Amino acid sequence: MSAKRMTLELDHSDVSGLKRAARALRFAAGLVVLALPLSGCGTGALWDKFMAKDDTFVDEPADKLYNEGLYMMNEKKDLKAASKKFEEVDRQHPYSEWARKSLLMSAYSYYQAGDYDSCIGSATRYVTLHPGSPDAAYAQYLIAASHFDQIPDISRDQGRTEKAIAALEEVVRKYPTSEYATSAKTKIEAARDQLAGKEMAVGRYYMEKRDFTAAINRFKTVVTQYQTTRHVEEALYRLTEAYMAIGIAGEAQTAAAVLGHNFPDSRWYKDAYNLVKSGGLEPSENQGSWISRTFKKIGLG
Known part of the structure; x- marks a missing residue:
């Protein structure tokens, strides 16, 4: 094959690639032309402002x-x-x-x-x-x-x-x-004393309304959950009072007995004792009562 023919064949085989390259160059040139008028419209200034260092804020040591x-x-x-x-x-x-x-x-x-x-x-x-x-x-x-x-x-x-x-x-x-x-x-x-105080306040409210069952539930919460607070003595007295009011003498006697056993010098025990006595009864602990079980569980009673 002659050199002239080889050159012609190469020219023909690459002609499509050359055309694509030419189109790409024309497209790139067009982008440059488009960018020039935009820079005149303030894009360059915006870019400069964006790239500029903001010297208005300075870190302090x-x-x-x-x-x-x-x-x-x-x-x-x-x-x-x-x-x-x-x-x-x-x-x-x-x-x-x-x-x-x-x-x-x-x-x-x-x-x-x-x-x-x-x-x-x-x-x-x-x-x-x-x-x-x-x-x-x-x-x-x-x-x-x-x-x-x-x-x-x-x-x-x-x-x-x-x-x-x-x-x-x-x-x-x-x-x-x-x-x-x-x-x-x-x-x-x-904080626990505060929660017990809240329960006592609600319980006393129910006592005034003569809703003794609701009152007992509140005092029971104090006795079962807040035994180490200062409110437990009054709670035992109030249980004595509420149980006496609804005729459940055994629980009233137990509440009074547990109160006297754990807090013998408490003024609340004196009131509970007198209340039980006024009904012809004596403080007497029923070992099967929830009150007795609660105090035995925590090492009291």
């Missing part, structure tokens, strides 16, 4: 922000301003050791300011991000204390009290050897 927060908290007594400073450390330097410290200090500042919801938020975030930190126990305690400090009086719904108990029990469960566990246990008893 983490230690400077942290110390300013401490100053606001300790010297100025401006707890909200202190919290904002601590939060700024976390925002500007989120992965630093200063951020970890500031998050806890933010929770503490909110707690001191009485902003319990914000305290719970910051402390919860701390426990989530730093569960192995030596300060995690304190953060968990701040959550519990925030709930505890919002416990309402016994005339209102006790949902917050139940939340406080759950949070305090979490401190004891997770950090049993920490210094906060002891304080948490004390607060748990106080």
Whole structure:
């Protein structure tokens, strides 16, 4: 085959590829032409603005922000301003050791300011991000204390009290050897006393309405669930009173006997004794009574 013929054959075989390449070049050139008038319409300025560095915000050193927060908290007594400073450390330097410290200090500042919801938020975030930190126990305690400090009086719904108990029990469960566990246990008893007080208030209300069955159910809750609270003595007396009112003398005698056995110097026992005696009876414990079984179960009676 001659060189001329080979050249012609190659030209013919590549002609379709050359055409495709030419079309691609024309398309690219068209894009360039289209882009030129657009740049004149402000696209270049927008691009420059987008790419330009924003010099209006400058990070402050983490230690400077942290110390300013401490100053606001300790010297100025401006707890909200202190919290904002601590939060700024976390925002500007989120992965630093200063951020970890500031998050806890933010929770503490909110707690001191009485902003319990914000305290719970910051402390919860701390426990989530730093569960192995030596300060995690304190953060968990701040959550519990925030709930505890919002416990309402016994005339209102006790949902917050139940939340406080759950949070305090979490401190004891997770950090049993920490210094906060002891304080948490004390607060748990106080919160349980509050719940018992609520039950007693409702029970007394039913007694006034002479709905003795409903009253007994409330006093029974105190005796079975809140035996270690100060309300259990009155609850036993009220059970004596309610059972006497509906003619169930055996349970009334048992309630009086258990009250006298466990709290012999209680004024409530004197009232229960006199009430039983007024019906020609004596305090006498029925070992099969739920009252007797309850106290034996907890090591009393």
